Amino acid sequence: MTDTVTQLCTLLEPFNGNGTVISATTDISTDLNIDSVTVMDFVMEVEDHFDIEIPLNVLSETRTVADLAKVVEARTRKG
Amino acid sequence: MDLLAKLAPIAERHARIKALGSDAVGVVNEKLLSPTRAIIDGRETILAGTNNYMGITFDAECIAAGQKALAEYGTGTTGSRIANGSFALHRDLEREFAAFLDRKHCIVFTTGYQANLGMMSGLAGPRDTIYLDADSHSSIYDGCTLSGAKLVRFRHNDAADLDKRLARGEADEGGGRLVVLEGIYSMMGDRAPLADFIAVKKKHGFQLLVDEAHSFGVLGPHGRGLADEAGLEKDVDFVVGTFSKSVGAIGGFGAGDHPYFEMLRYAMRPYMFTASSSPASIATSIAAIRKLAAEPQRRRKLAENSARLFHGFRDLGLELGCNEVSPVVAVRCPDEPSTIAMWNALLKAGVYVNIALPPGTPNKLCLLRCSVSAAHSDADIDRIIELFGAVVAQGHGKKVVNG
Numbered sequence: 001m002t003d004t005v006t007q008l009c010t011l012l013e014p015f016n017g018n019g020t021v022i023s024a025t026t027d028i029s030t031d032l033n034i035d036s037v038t039v040m041d042f043v044m045e046v047e048d049h050f051d052i053e054i055p056l057n058v059l060s061e062t063r064t065v066a067d068l069a070k071v072v073e074a075r076t077r078k079g
Numbered sequence: 080m081d082l083l084a085k086l087a088p089i090a091e092r093h094a095r096i097k098a099l100g101s102d103a104v105g106v107v108n109e110k111l112l113s114p115t116r117a118i119i120d121g122r123e124t125i126l127a128g129t130n131n132y133m134g135i136t137f138d139a140e141c142i143a144a145g146q147k148a149l150a151e152y153g154t155g156t157t158g159s160r161i162a163n164g165s166f167a168l169h170r171d172l173e174r175e176f177a178a179f180l181d182r183k184h185c186i187v188f189t190t191g192y193q194a195n196l197g198m199m200s201g202l203a204g205p206r207d208t209i210y211l212d213a214d215s216h217s218s219i220y221d222g223c224t225l226s227g228a229k230l231v232r233f234r235h236n237d238a239a240d241l242d243k244r245l246a247r248g249e250a251d252e253g254g255g256r257l258v259v260l261e262g263i264y265s266m267m268g269d270r271a272p273l274a275d276f277i278a279v280k281k282k283h284g285f286q287l288l289v290d291e292a293h294s295f296g297v298l299g300p301h302g303r304g305l306a307d308e309a310g311l312e313k314d315v316d317f318v319v320g321t322f323s324k325s326v327g328a329i330g331g332f333g334a335g336d337h338p339y340f341e342m343l344r345y346a347m348r349p350y351m352f353t354a355s356s357s358p359a360s361i362a363t364s365i366a367a368i369r370k371l372a373a374e375p376q377r378r379r380k381l382a383e384n385s386a387r388l389f390h391g392f393r394d395l396g397l398e399l400g401c402n403e404v405s406p407v408v409a410v411r412c413p414d415e416p417s418t419i420a421m422w423n424a425l426l427k428a429g430v431y432v433n434i435a436l437p438p439g440t441p442n443k444l445c446l447l448r449c450s451v452s453a454a455h456s457d458a459d460i461d462r463i464i465e466l467f468g469a470v471v472a473q474g475h476g477k478k479v480v481n482g
Contacts, residue, residue, distance in 0.1 A: 052247070
């Protein structure tokens with residue numbers, strides 16, 4: 001696991017109500033059974049943890065932890 | 080694959096709700112008796128979940144105005160104002176609302192939902208950024224999506240958080256910035272801390288829109304909403320509102336002073352490509368806005384009723400949506416099955432309130448949401464408090480084990 005994926009898994013843990021083992025391939029919404037508002041709340045935590053901006057527009061193409069890690073890494077470099 | 084197969088989880092949840100009693104999301108008002116009374120399941124019921132803040136829906140003058148418009152202008156407009164032209168009534172309504180709001184321009188929409196779709200998508204485009212409060216109404220989210228703008232969500236009612244997010248986006252070149260707030264948030268009943276946000280506006284220089292859907296007619300010395308109450312209207316660039324609450328009709332409006340404001344008519348698809356409001360609805364809205372201007376006692380009575388319900392619930396020890404008196408009084412409940420059970424018990428006892436469940440609520444809360452009307456009597460409010468005391472405060476508020 002990359003460092004970003006590890007950090008995302010840790011950030012995701014408080015939203016993991018059903019005890020799923022979280023990894024890079026975890027689908028954030030369907031595997032953890034969390035609704036759209038909760039996904040946005042999680043992304044807000046990610047934004048603040050990495051001090052980056054993740055517009056809601058990119059979320060429609062971001063399903064797994066690995067997808068989100070790519071977004072985070074691209075935006076961390078940019079900043 | 081069947082396209083509707085994905086709706087199976089919704090079907091299961093709906094069936095679970097119905098199995099616990101009445102259909103909490105499909106209540107039928109068999110007969111309306113007044114702004115605050117209906118027959119539901121054959122029983123006379125106090126309506127405390129209809130956003131009928133001014134209690135104006137059965138006003139004799141509004142009804143007469145609607146009847147006259149039906150006779151003079153017919154049943155419908157049969158098309159959009161761009162294609163079919165406006166009726167004189169549309170322009171009358173826009174003039175009346177602009178005057179009431181003390182704004183240079185006002186554009187009316189067919190529904191409040193479309194007002195937000197139209198304003199967000201007309202004001203912001205793909206090169207712009209919209210900063211929206213996390214607890215924004217779905218119509219704001221949907222309007223933002225329609226705009227194609229970059230969307231950044233900030234923590235609810237947190238001006239410092241908005242400040243931080245604006246600073247993060249500052250490196251981006253070009254594009255305008257729109258910040259969207261609500262006067263009163265529909266689920267919890269709390270107001271935006273407008274002065275704090277305007278301090279951030281002075282620092283960053285964005286344009287500000289306030290959706291006064293639940294505060295229009297309700298707050299402020301003139302009933303214009305939160306910005307009127309706070310004395311900060313000159314710092315708000317655009318106002319949005321609806322006719323379906325305090326105005327007692329259906330429709331919505333956007334207003335502002337910008338010299339290009341009228342050009343939004345040719346840039347807002349939810350305005351251009353839908354039929355304009357029906358003559359009766361426009362006429363009752365005109366009559367209602369005159370009443371709101373002429374009868375400030377409606378606002379005073381609403382404030383008194385809201386305070387009575389708020390303090391009554393507090394005295395019962397109920398945990399409420401916010402710590403200020405508001406016409407939206409939400410009671411926090413432990414979980415979904417107990418909320419559904421309590422909602423059913425309240426309905427059977429003769430009071431209709433809204434059930435609000437995630438993801439329609441912030442922070443996964445389960446709520447029994449009341450909206451107060453100026454037309455509620457003191458006895459109505461006391462009865463609602465009494466029933467919440469019997470159903471919610473005593474025993475039922477505990478978690479339901481099965482479910």
